[in-house]
Amino acid sequence: MLRIALVNMPFADWNRPSFALGQLSTLVSREFDGRARARVCYLNQDMAEYFGTRLYESLSVSHDHVDTGIGDWLFRHLAFPDAPDTAAEYFQRYYRGARWEDFRDRILRARDGLRGFCAELIGRYRLDEAAIVGFSSMFAQHVPSMALTRMIKERNPRTLVVLGGANCEAPMGAVVAEHVPAVDFVFSGPALHTFGQFVQCVLDGEPARADTIPGIISSRNCRDPRFRTAIGAERDIDDYFLPDYAGFSDALDSHPELRRTGTSEPMLFFETSRGCWWGQRSHCTFCGLNGESMAFRAMAPELAVRQFEWLLDPAG
Template sequence: MMSRVLLVNMPFSNLRWPNLGLSLLKAALLRRGIACDVAYLNFDFAERVGLDAYTWIADAFAFVLGGERLFAKHYFAHLPDDQRYWQEVLLPADAGLTDQDRRDFDSIGRHVEPFLNQATQSIHWSSYRIVGFASSFQQTMPSMCLARRIKQSLPQVCIVFGGAACEGPMGVELLRRFPVVDYVFLGEADETFPCVAEQILSGQPVRVPAGVVGREQLTELQATPQRLFAPLTLPLTASANDGSEAVEPPGGSAAWSAEASRVEDLDRLPYPDFDDYFSRWRQSPLRRDIEPLLFFETSRGCWWGEKHHCLFCGLNGATLRYRSKSPDRAVEELAWLVRRYGVRRACAADNILDHRYFRTFLPGLRQARIGLEFVYEMKTNLTRRQVTELLEAGLRAAQLGIETFSTPILRQIRKGATAIHNLQALKWFSEAGIEVKWNLLYGFPGEDPAEYARLAELLPLLVHLHPPLAVGRVRLDRFSPYFDDPEAWGMVRVRPHRAFPFVYPFSPEALARLAYYFEFDYADGRNVLDYAAPVVAAAESWQRLQGTVALRQFDREDGVLILTDTRPCATALQHRLTGLDRAIYLWCDAAKTIEQLQGLAASSGWASPGPAHDASVQRTLERLLADRLMVCVDQRYFSLAVREPRTVCRPLAESRR
């Protein structure tokens, strides 16, 4: 009897941790007495192609839809050829790709059909009434390929989709274009999926809640006159002869709202069930090369974005409103996961750390003594003490929203931080031995090109710190304020990313509703590389120097501060600072204005207040700036050297993708 539910995690989801969404859904179903399994077929594909090849596609090709393209060729009969994809999509994204890379990419593609055959044959699909697919990390076309095979042999099986690629208009369009799909969950499905699953399994007529769209709801969605890129409403008339498999809704029906669902009280959620992941990991021949991490969440949405939505950020979509778990619940859940799975390394799914957790969750985590080491994403406007508290609680890697070291640009894009905040966080985390993941972005519409001359001078002074993980032009993402009104921000000719026609043979209008990534031109016609190229070059040089240079400080007991400098920009291998020079350098561990420094010098007894005293402070600052040991940003002076001895943490190999 078909009564069970199977949730499927296809390539190219990360192999190092469980799929949190599917694990929460399984736990929610079990809470209702519904049997559920999770199939980690991403392992099956990785075992075929090899771990390095799998990771290469998952990471290097994420934004050019490389994994989607490999599977789309096995779904659609007619797609633009591989040569065009290579020339028009891959090479513009990475000019360093070689002919050998192309052969490797093609070789991976030859494993798709055998993998699908194996997946079709290795699972008893007839045992399941509902099969659900996660669609987030290049998983849409891998999932569609398998879903079609299931539907062709077992039409009675209900196929459902959910995940980041299904939110808002993307999910509705996906349902329209792929008849194998029965229901799409547009938002957080923790509460809606068990409700729908229970009705399907009981044989009742399904009354779908808000945030769920089925075949019957397509007839209720009202065509709107909204513009093509409206964030949450979309026209539903398909273009003729666009190569799709669209199911046309009849006209004249009542309007129906497809508002994304959202969980308001995260404490009501069950603990995630990772049993299937760890069982599959233990069976895998790749397990020796994959150290598993727990994947957990303490919040959803973004508390900063609720107040000041960063202009380029499309994360959270229609579920931006911030909700966090109570500190006790968060600590108890982590302790339970550690006990159950015996793993003490973890990655948070949160887009931002709850600023209240410094007083609640972090102390609770320390007191629990569960020995957890974890990764978190957070803002940079932290104090040195807060960095220490994070380290003591177990933080070993941080994703920081740095983006740039220009305060005018940061203010323009609503980051809620300054260049000094970013510099301090980068130094203090590096000093603590906490791995830092961050991106350097350029090309924000309306930015002042003059800022890039200063950035080009600044970056070579920072090469002893963690370099950017990636350097690139800002991208236009769905759900961002830029996307909601591109022309108002100086963006014109907005169109889906050039990779989408190589995955989906649909009309431009359909692609505009399916796409998450978009391209644009600047209304003022600027070529950003005309002024950003030196910054890009400096950042790439920084990446090459990672781990090979240092700027360290050691404060001796005799009152001599020793600075050792092996950066290419160094003026000397060693500097010895004493007296006022030493004091000023140490005071500027956290950035100070010259007025603050003059006040500190006077109150510390270095000299009596007055012009002569002020001049001595000024001369010291000028010497430290000339020796590139310090920077002056936004009229604040900041010492660049990292303290010795520094904490050295065992690094987490990667942060959340």
């Protein structure tokens, strides 16, 4: 049985599941039943407890912090240990003055303990024993994912580490494949076809065969324009994937402190459309979606209703 760990890193909100990882987990059970098993691991909730719920909430959503890149900066020394420390320059540029003194102390203390805590989490979730570890990267999850990737590879170089999500869509994904050797494959754009194809390559003992699949980028194919600028083939939205939320509810159960001390309420997602109705006519200048994933696609209404029924009564 191929063991796959799908990881949601900080600074994803602690109170929401990763819809992407939930879908990919369902894909694995649907297409590889008995041959591969996926589990979604909410390390962001462990990290929320580590930082303290209120500080974590503010680091992940407040514009005081989202705009300073602090989520990525905090994990920089673990992802790129050979790079010189930038704490002095960073705090010269951001969080200057007496108003931020306590915050700076708290952040530096938290940063000092991150290596030990990440090592503990790798052990707790047995990430170095998985055949494949997949990270979903949106916004400030990028460097935290690379940090853990590096630490997993140090423990077990045979674990295949892959990265996908909004931060990996072409042309960003190719740059990661080129410059971050610890990441074996990067998934650009939709992955409901490509991830299954990749798992099949691994089951066949030929992971490098994935280099021939548009939407999957490695250090070998990243300079070839056919792969560098490609996104994965789209799966019909009416090919219905209920997300696997089991890992999310387990994580909430094992971190009651978050609900007790946080200001956010847990919530679940549903998907009834993809792309953007507005953007396909008039693309906003600050938008992170590219032209290829912009076309609006709506789910058949009866499937949307079935999804709501499932959300309201998952056992029914």
